[in-house]
Amino acid sequence: MAMEVSANLRSRLIAGNEQEYGEGYAQLTFPTNIEIQKALERRAGILADLQGRITMGYGGTKLDCTNLSPGCRICAEGDWSCLFITGRCNCRCFYCPTGQGDNDLPTTNTVEFRTPADYVGYLEVFGFRGASISGGEPLLNPKRSLAYVRAIKKHFGDRMHVWLYTNGTLANEEILRQLSDAGLDEIRFDIGATDYHLDKLKLAAGVIPTVTVEIPAIPEDLERLKTKMIEMRDAGVTYLNLHQLRLTPYNFEHLVARNYTFLHGEKVTVLESELTALELVRHSLDHKIGLPVNYCSFVFKNRYQGRAGRIRNSRFIVKAHESLTDHGYIRTLTLVGSPEAVVRQERSFGEQAVSVQLWSKGNSRNKLVIHPQLWGAVAWEDFRLLVGYTATRQRSSVSYHNPFVSVPVSPGKSVVIERARAVADFELSGDALQWFSEVFLAGRSLPGPAGDDTLLAEMVPFEKGLTGLQDYY
Secondary structure, three states, rough: OOOOOOHHHHHHHHHHHHHHHHHHHHHHOOOOHHHHHHHHHHHHHHHHHHOOOOOOOOOOEEEEOOOHHHHHHHOOOEEEEEEEEEOOOOOOOOOOOOOOOOOOEEOOOOOOOOOOHHHHHHHHHOOOOOOEOOOOOHHHHHHHHHHHHHHHHHHHHHHHEEEEOOOOOOOOHHHHHHHHHHOEEEHHHHEHHHHHOOEEEEEEOOOOOOEEEEEOOOOOHHHHHHHHHHHHHHHOOEEEEOOEOOOOOOOOOHHHHHHOOOOOOOOEEHHHHHHHHHHHHHHHHOOOOOEEEEEOOOOHHHHHHHHHHHHHOOOOOOOOEEEEOOOOOEEEEEEOHHHHHHHHHHHHHOOOOOOOOHEEEEOOOEEEOOOOOHHHHOOHEEEEEEEEEEEEEEEEOOOOOOOOOEEEEEEOEEEEEEEEEEOEEEEEHHHHHHHHHHHHHHHOOOOOOOOHHHHHHHHHHOOOOOOOOOOOO
């Protein structure tokens, strides 16, 4: 059964968007129903025109996946770590989603790394295959950037693809040569920061193995970018990555001043930006420019990068009687019945020689937590089922608000993995139990049970993840 974003989830997302911007929310222009319909028709027309010419991957959230840069491929597969080497930047791009004033320690996922060795240990322990140096502007601190690139490549060699993001203003032949000597595999220029000038980018062509342009899709610049694509290709650019403009408290005033149409969702994004990116994908193919264009939508980044982090973290903290969903949440199945029913079920598990690691009673007399492998061994007439979902995250220190583990990554550095409930437990009974087992646990396709579509739709984001490009509302 295909499920779209449920009405309840949509309402919660809208409420979250409104809460994030408070009084400023009233300044945002969202599309009318007629505008939504026109935009959906325009998007559907572009996608129909692209059918058979592109590959849409990752639940239909990323295109064109036919020829992604090495770094993008690693990111999409969930094996990328991004290290923010500094928060400082020497440009003031109107679209920048973050503050630009801090020269903090190198950080990823709120975890600080004082030395390159600590970060190398982190990459090793958590099993990454790609790492990027970002900011801010990394070349404002070239010694630090070089030290981390050198340490990563010295330890991993070709096992780790390393790239660096830059606005290019500080790039010169000397620093580019040093980055090349350090082993940098790919460099990504945000030419939107320099009015699309390619002079600094040209210095990198032939010095750094892969030269990528990574920019937001700015609606006002659509026609200009069509022309620039040819210039990029001729300058030695091998890939063009386009992002969707996203509203944040840092760029709020700038984006509002441009009279964009905003979209609700997991975060507030710009409608015209997505349509611009799709137009540019089509233009590159229509005119056989020969420059691979990748639209990295916000929903791809939010869903798939989040999924990768949850899966990576969960292996350190998931319990034997729990399981992991396709979308990276720890799933807990709790049987709720009378104390007598619990005792009978425990006895039955014992008679069937079920490993005690696959179930847990805990401190409750009327509950049992079971692994999905035990589904067929349960006397379901005696129980209701509670399904819980837990999200994991990395922290720089222990909050003591949630269960956690501390993972050593070097002699002097540990990373805290914390787990917290992602949503209130779902209670299932009747036909919904069978549907849950067949569809979410066994992966079969079945029509939804009558009366339970809303409840099951609420579970999809935690089990399978939402698919497709962003809903317009």
